[in-house]
Amino acid sequence: MGHDFILSQSDGRPMYLQIMEQIKLRIAVGDWQPGFKLPSIRELAVDAKVSVITIKRAYQDLETEGVIVTQQGKGSFVAAEDDIGQRLKEAELDQHLTQVIKTAKSVQLDVEELISRLRKRWPEA
Amino acid sequence: MTTIAVTNAAAPANERVGLHTILWELAKKDVYFSAGPLLAYFALGMIGVALLAAGHEATFYAGALLLMSAVIVTGAHLVFVNVVGERGQQNLALVMSLPITYMQYSVYKLGANLGIFLLAWLILVGAAVGTILGKEGLPNGLIPFTLIMLLELCLAYVLVLCVALVMESEAWTVVVMTITNILISLVMYGVNRIEGIGQYVSGPVAVWNRSSLGLIAAELIAIVLLIAVTLLIQSRKHDYL
C-alpha cells in the first residue's frame, strides 16, 4: 500500500520538514480528512524510504503544532478541526509574511511603505 | 586442561540445522570445486598403476614415479586451492560468516582435505600393493618398502596441510612443500639403507620386522601428532581475519 511520499534530494531542508510539509499538503487539499488515520510510523518510513526516526520526529512536531493527534496504542490521526486546511495555509502565509517583514526592515522600509508596495502588487499577482 | 569446544551452543532444535550438515556442505564444496583436476590426477595415478603392473623394470620405475606424482599433485592441489586459496581469494570471510566457530572450521578443513587425499591415496596404495602381489615379475619383498614410502607421502601431505592451516601464509606453505618434496628422495635412499628393510626388498616374501613395522608405526604416530598439535594451535587462535 503506497502513499507516494517522495523526498527530493535537491531540497536542502531536513527530511523531517519535507515529510511534515507533504503531510500538511495532503491535509490542506483534503486528501487526508480530519480524523483520517495516518499510516504507522514504520509503514510510512518504508514507503518514503527514510529512517523511522525521521518519521517519528515529523509526527512529533506535527502533534506539537496541533495538526495531528496521537493516541497511545491506537495511532495518529488528522486533527478533527474544521478547516484545518485553511489554518495550515494561513500559518504558511504568516511564515512568508515574517520573511517579508525581515527583508523590508533590512532595506530600511517602514510598515507604511511596505503596505503601499503590497497594494501596488496586489492586482498583478 | 582446556577442552577444545567443537559442538555448537544450544539453539531451539526445530530452528537448527545440525552442525554436521554445515560442515558436510562445506566439505562437499571443497570437493565440488576441485572435482575436475582431482579426477585427472587420479586417472594419472591409475596409469601409473597400469605401468607398474606391466612388469618390466623400466615401466616399474615409470609407473612408481607417475603414481607418486599423482599423489603429490593431488595433495598440492588440495592445499593450495582449499586452504591457501580460500584465504587468498577472500573466501574465508564468507565461510566464517556461516554459523561455525574457527575451531569447527579447522576440523572441517583438516577432515575434508585429509579425507579426499586419503581416498585417492588408499586406492592407489591398494592398487600398488595389489599389483605387487599379483604380478610375478614384482617381488613381494617390495611391499613393506612401498608402504613405508607411500606413508611418507601421506605424512608429507599432512605436514603441508597443517602448516598451511596454521601459518596462514602462502610463502610458508610453498617452502615446507618444497622441502618435503626434496626430502622424499633422500628418505627413499635412507630407508633403503636401514637394517631390516633394504635387504629384503628383492626377496619373494614381505618381511615385517621391527624395522619395517617400527617405521610404519612412527609415521602413523607422526601423522596423528601433527593433527593434534594443529588442532591445539588452532583452538588458541582468536584473530582470524
Next chain:
Amino acid sequence: MNSNETTQPLIKLNGVGKAYQHFELSDVDLTLEPGCVMGFIGPNGAGKSTTIRLIMGLVQADRGDVEVLGVPMPEQMAAAKRDIGFASEDMRLFKNGTLAWHMNFMRRIYPGWDDNYAQVLLKRFDLRPEQKLKGFSHGQRVKAGLLLALARRPRLLVLDEPTTGLDPVARKEVLNELLEVLADESRAVLFSSHNTQDVEQLSDTITFIDRGRIIDSQDKETFLDKWRRVRFRAAAEIREEDLTGVVEFHHRGQLGSVITDRFEPAMTERLTHLGAEVQGVEPMTLEEIFVAEVEASREEVLL
C-alpha cells in the same frame, strides 16, 4: 540465545578495545536496538572494519565486552551467526561457483532461507543465477552478496559498505531492500558507508568513528540538530575565542561564518552582542558535518 527477547539490544559493545601494531581501537561503546538502522561513518582507517570484525567474532577484543544477539562474541559466535546476515567489501563468493550454486548452498545451511524472496531479489537486482561469480562485475558481486544475506531474512544485518561502487539504480535497489527489513521491528541493520547521503536518509542512529574512537553515537535527528552553520556580517573584528562551541570559523572582510556542533539560540545572541548581524542559521548535511568534524580533529593534532 533467546529469540523471544525482542526488546534486547541486538548489538552491545561496552568499553571495547583492540590494539594492532599501527592502530588502536579504544573505549568503543555501541548499542543497536531492535527496529533500528545504524549508520556507521568515519574516514578510512578510522576503525569501522575493525569494529565490524569484532561484532562478527572474526577478531577478539583485548578489552571490554562484545555481545551480539544476546550472546558474547567471539565465544558463542556460531549461535549468533545463525541469525546474522553479513556482507563486506573484502568478502568474496566462490569464483568458480554460479549464483544458483551459492543460493542452493545457503538454502541447505539456513532454515530461514526464503526462496520466493530470493527469486524476487534476483529480478529486482537483475542478476543471472546461472552465471559464475568470476564473470560478475563489481556491482553485481555486491548485489549477489546482499541477496544471499537478505534472502535468509536474518534478524540482524551487518553490512560493510553495501552501496559503495554501485551505480545509482543499483544503490536505490539496495536501499529499498534494506528499508523493507525495517518493516519488522524486531530486526535491525548496521551498515558502514562512505555515502553520507545514504546514511543520512536511512539511519535512525548515527555512529561516527575517527582514529579508533567513537566521536558520537546518537539518534540522527538530534545529531543533525546540534550542528549549524551561522552566517554573519560584521564590520568589526570578531574573534573566534569570544565564541563557544566553534568547530570552524571564517571571517573575511565583512562576511563570515561559524560552524558549531553545539548550537543554541544563545549563540546568535552572542554574535549580535559582539557586533555582528546574523544573516542565517543553516542546518548542515551529514557530509558537511563529516568533513568539518574530521578536518577540525586533524587540525587539533597538528597544533
